[in-house]
Amino acid sequence: xxxxxxxxxxxxxxxTTPVLAQNGPxxxxxxxxxxxxxxxxxxxxxxxxPGDVQIGADLARVISADLSGTGLxxxxxxxxxxxxxxxxxxxxxxxxxxxxxxxxxxxxSVSTSGDTLTVQFRLYDVFSNAELGNGLQFTGSVQGWxxxxxxxxxxxxxxxxxxxGYFDSRVTFVSESxxxxxRAKRLAIMDYDGANVQYLTDSSSIVLAPRFSPNGxxxxxxxxxxxxxxxxxxxxGQVQRRxxxxxxxxxxxxxxxxxxxxxxxxxxxxxxxxxxxxxxxxSGEIVRRTTAPSIETAPSYSPDGSQIVFESDRSGTQQLxxxxxxxxxxxxxxxxxxxxxxxxxxxxxxxxxxxxxxKGRFHIGVMRTDGSEERLLTASFxxxxxxxxxxxxxxxxxxxxxxxxxxxxLYSVDISGRNLKPIPTPDGASDxxxxxxxx
Amino acid sequence: MQxxxxxxxxxxxxxxxxALFAGSFDSxxxxxxxxxxxxxxxxxxxxxxxxxxxxxxxxxxQPAEPVEPVVEPEPEPEPQPEPEPVAEPxxxxxxxxEPPVVPDPPAPEVAEESQPEPEQPEVIAEPEPTxxxxxxxxxxxxxxxxxxxxxxxxRPDEVEQNEVVQDDGAETAQEVQxxxxxxxxxxxxxxxxxxxANLAPSQSRRPPTQRPAPRPEQPVETAxxxxEPxxxxxxxxxxxxxxxxxxxxxxxxxxxAQALGGASETAPxxxxxxxxxxxxxxxxxxxxxxxxxxxxxxxxxxxxxVVTVSMAQDGTPDVGTIRMASSSGGDNNSARQAFEAxxxxxxxxxxxxxxxxxxxxxxxxxxxxTFNPERMRIR
Numbered sequence: 001x002x003x004x005x006x007x008x009x010x011x012x013x014x015x016t017t018p019v020l021a022q023n024g025p026x027x028x029x030x031x032x033x034x035x036x037x038x039x040x041x042x043x044x045x046x047x048x049x050p051g052d053v054q055i056g057a058d059l060a061r062v063i064s065a066d067l068s069g070t071g072l073x074x075x076x077x078x079x080x081x082x083x084x085x086x087x088x089x090x091x092x093x094x095x096x097x098x099x100x101x102x103x104x105x106x107x108x109s110v111s112t113s114g115d116t117l118t119v120q121f122r123l124y125d126v127f128s129n130a131e132l133g134n135g136l137q138f139t140g141s142v143q144g145w146x147x148x149x150x151x152x153x154x155x156x157x158x159x160x161x162x163x164x165g166y167f168d169s170r171v172t173f174v175s176e177s178x179x180x181x182x183r184a185k186r187l188a189i190m191d192y193d194g195a196n197v198q199y200l201t202d203s204s205s206i207v208l209a210p211r212f213s214p215n216g217x218x219x220x221x222x223x224x225x226x227x228x229x230x231x232x233x234x235x236x237g238q239v240q241r242r243x244x245x246x247x248x249x250x251x252x253x254x255x256x257x258x259x260x261x262x263x264x265x266x267x268x269x270x271x272x273x274x275x276x277x278x279x280x281x282x283s284g285e286i287v288r289r290t291t292a293p294s295i296e297t298a299p300s301y302s303p304d305g306s307q308i309v310f311e312s313d314r315s316g317t318q319q320l321x322x323x324x325x326x327x328x329x330x331x332x333x334x335x336x337x338x339x340x341x342x343x344x345x346x347x348x349x350x351x352x353x354x355x356x357x358x359k360g361r362f363h364i365g366v367m368r369t370d371g372s373e374e375r376l377l378t379a380s381f382x383x384x385x386x387x388x389x390x391x392x393x394x395x396x397x398x399x400x401x402x403x404x405x406x407x408x409x410l411y412s413v414d415i416s417g418r419n420l421k422p423i424p425t426p427d428g429a430s431d432x433x434x435x436x437x438x439x
Numbered sequence: 440m441q442x443x444x445x446x447x448x449x450x451x452x453x454x455x456x457x458a459l460f461a462g463s464f465d466s467x468x469x470x471x472x473x474x475x476x477x478x479x480x481x482x483x484x485x486x487x488x489x490x491x492x493x494x495x496x497x498x499x500x501q502p503a504e505p506v507e508p509v510v511e512p513e514p515e516p517e518p519q520p521e522p523e524p525v526a527e528p529x530x531x532x533x534x535x536x537e538p539p540v541v542p543d544p545p546a547p548e549v550a551e552e553s554q555p556e557p558e559q560p561e562v563i564a565e566p567e568p569t570x571x572x573x574x575x576x577x578x579x580x581x582x583x584x585x586x587x588x589x590x591x592x593x594r595p596d597e598v599e600q601n602e603v604v605q606d607d608g609a610e611t612a613q614e615v616q617x618x619x620x621x622x623x624x625x626x627x628x629x630x631x632x633x634x635x636a637n638l639a640p641s642q643s644r645r646p647p648t649q650r651p652a653p654r655p656e657q658p659v660e661t662a663x664x665x666x667e668p669x670x671x672x673x674x675x676x677x678x679x680x681x682x683x684x685x686x687x688x689x690x691x692x693x694x695x696a697q698a699l700g701g702a703s704e705t706a707p708x709x710x711x712x713x714x715x716x717x718x719x720x721x722x723x724x725x726x727x728x729x730x731x732x733x734x735x736x737x738x739x740x741x742x743x744x745v746v747t748v749s750m751a752q753d754g755t756p757d758v759g760t761i762r763m764a765s766s767s768g769g770d771n772n773s774a775r776q777a778f779e780a781x782x783x784x785x786x787x788x789x790x791x792x793x794x795x796x797x798x799x800x801x802x803x804x805x806x807x808x809t810f811n812p813e814r815m816r817i818r
Contacts, residue, residue: 025804025806026714027806027807027808027809028806029808029809030730030810031813032727032815033732033812033815034729034731035733037733072733072734103787127782127783127786127787128779161736162736163736393736
């Protein structure tokens with residue numbers, strides 16, 4: 001009994017001692033926070049002349065739309081502003097912006113001289129009463145004012161989140177029109193937000209799977225112009241194309257550039273068997289990378305070019321595999337229920353996006369490169385063809401609605417599964433491919 | 440069979456031992472309560488209260504107002520401190536039971552902490568105007584009651600300056616000295632008077648441990664006396680006040696050293712009771728409400744940052760003192776993003792002041808917050 005009492009006393013002493021012996025600062029640990037958009041304000045950019053007022057307002061509108069579209073930020077409406085920004089170099093009245101709960105403030109000025117547009121901006125952390133980073137200035141053409149706005153938004157996004165932006169980027173896709181049984185398809189390109197749509201081909205033949213080159217200057221795609229699928233490479237700036245070398249009696253499709261920009265990996269069907277090949281664009285040299293009797297297709301390089309992920313039915317069902325870029329033994333990385341396809345390696349190199357068909361539903365999902373931590377981000381009648389944003393945080397894909405009059409459109413979603421939203425296109429759209437950030 | 444027998448035997452033995460030991464423990468505590476409470480306190484208080492009542496109301500009977508004396512004893516202790524450097528040693532032992540509050544007196548370093556001391560000095564400083572004979576009389580007041588003679592009750596009135604002095608003076612000027620005679624009786628009373636002086640200032644004023652509290656109590660003269668206490672020592676009382684606080688602080692420090700395992704005098708922050716778990720939780724929740732990690736990169740979400748901040752007494756953070764003490768799990772860029780999110784949380788939700796107990800300000804003057812986003816990543 002004495003032992004019991006003694007141990008009890010010692011135990012209580014141990015419990016109470018730390019409380020009484022608090023030395024130094026008070027210490028607490030915060031593990032639970034909130035996940036909500038950060039309020040920000042982007043007043044109209046201060047115009048250098050009265051003639052710049054409209055473009056200053058347009059720039060602010062695009063910057064705001066870029067940031068709000070990420071789902072990570074929420075714009076404070078201009079009607080709530082207590083004070084405006086009339087002088088780009090004047091001290092910021094932090095109290096006024098705190099009062100409207102604007103945690104970030106973007107101020108800017110705009111001036112035009114002939115066809116030259118100059119934009120300056122500063123970013124402020126309102127509650128810290130300090131500027132976040134240094135002010136920046138961009139100069140370009142007046143016609144390219146939207147790009148200027150995207151660049152400002154990229155800089156703001158990067159400074160706040162610590163990640164690269166993706167607003168100054170473009171998306172190529174297959175524009176679709178007409179009913180499903182008579183659907184006309186043509187290659188198109190647009191800004192990431194659906195603006196400035198341009199058509200690269202006519203609708204005389206079926207086109208599929210456009211893919212940007214690493215620097216965004218070329219696009220690979222598959223066309224049935226000759227009746228059989230063939231791979232073309234298109235110069236985006238010149239809108240000129242040429243067909244890649246191909247063996248007689250074979251079908252080539254699902255092309256994708258290697259990170260070096262000189263090599264193309266694609267699928268080639270010969271004698272009823274589909275395997276993965278690579279081709280040196282300059283020389284036309286083709287090398288076979290897989291030799292299995294099953295169907296191997298949809299290859300995608302890792303960012304460092306050392307590995308290729310692809311889909312194969314060698315196990316009896318369509319699954320994902322990873323193999324060395326030079327070929328060799330492939331490792332299966334998908335083991336869930338259903339069928340996996342169209343894998344795409346993340347620009348960061350840490351994840352792989354894919355399409356999954358399970359129980360009559362299609363999903364866009366992501367997993368680690370070893371197949372772990374699989375997460376399904378979407379679910380619908382038909383979701384397919386994921387493509388990564390340049391910063392590896394957002395995925396765009398095609399979603400088709402059910403029925404004969406079903407329409408295909410583009411959507412984007414954060415890799416967390418949040419912020420699923422449609423991308424506006426003039427017509428139906430499918431097979432999106434995201435470009436890298438523009439220079 | 441043997442196993443069952445053993446288990447049964449062990450069970451019975453355990454029950455018997457428990458019954459024996461349980462009974463023995465219950466019997467001891469009883470005697471303690473009975474002896475102390477009944478004997479000492481009541482008589483002494485009665486003796487103390489009677490003279491005090493007499494002072495206020497003159498010839499009124501003692502039993503009528505036993506409780507009131509508690510209020511009056513305050514003026515009495517005031518005169519005592521000066522005349523009695525001897526009486527001061529007494530307060531020290533009494534102060535010990537209240538070490539937590541007294542430790543503040545480390546005031547010598549910080550002005551704020553000196554407040555608790557002034558409480559004692561208050562009693563000491565006031566006597567200055569009444570250095571005449573005020574000090575001894577309070578002792579006499581107690582003594583007469585011990586004798587329990589009603590006429591003696593009038594003497595205490597004499598002790599209080601005006602009325603008594605005039606009467607005595609009318610009879611014989613030297614009889615006043617007779618009033619000093621009762622001082623002999625004060626020897627017995629000293630222990631009683633000491634407790635009075637200590638009880639009033641120590642218990643009632645310690646908890647506040649803050650300057651504003653004691654001043655309002657004696658608005659007129661005390662406010663002056665507190666600034667005065669220091670100059671006062673220059674003249675005469677210096678010897679008295681100085682030794683008294685020194686003794687008490689030593690006693691308190693000793694008590695703290697024993698209780699806290701050697702708390703240093705140079706650590707004013709740890710003084711006072713620590714924040715309760717509930718108070719800490721309230722602060723944690725308050726910061727969490729503004730810790731928005733929605734805009735952080737995945738790399739920043741894998742970064743834990745430790746942030747330090749100095750707080751104002753009104754619970755608002757000093758923005759200029761927010762610093763990142765350390766980080767783990769990410770590179771510098773990620774750490775910077777994580778720190779900025781943490782800083783925004785502290786500033787935003789602390790703008791109107793965190794709900795923290797003012798009387799424990801020393802405990803949360805400096806706060807170290809660890810922002811660990813591990814659970815947020817999972818979400």
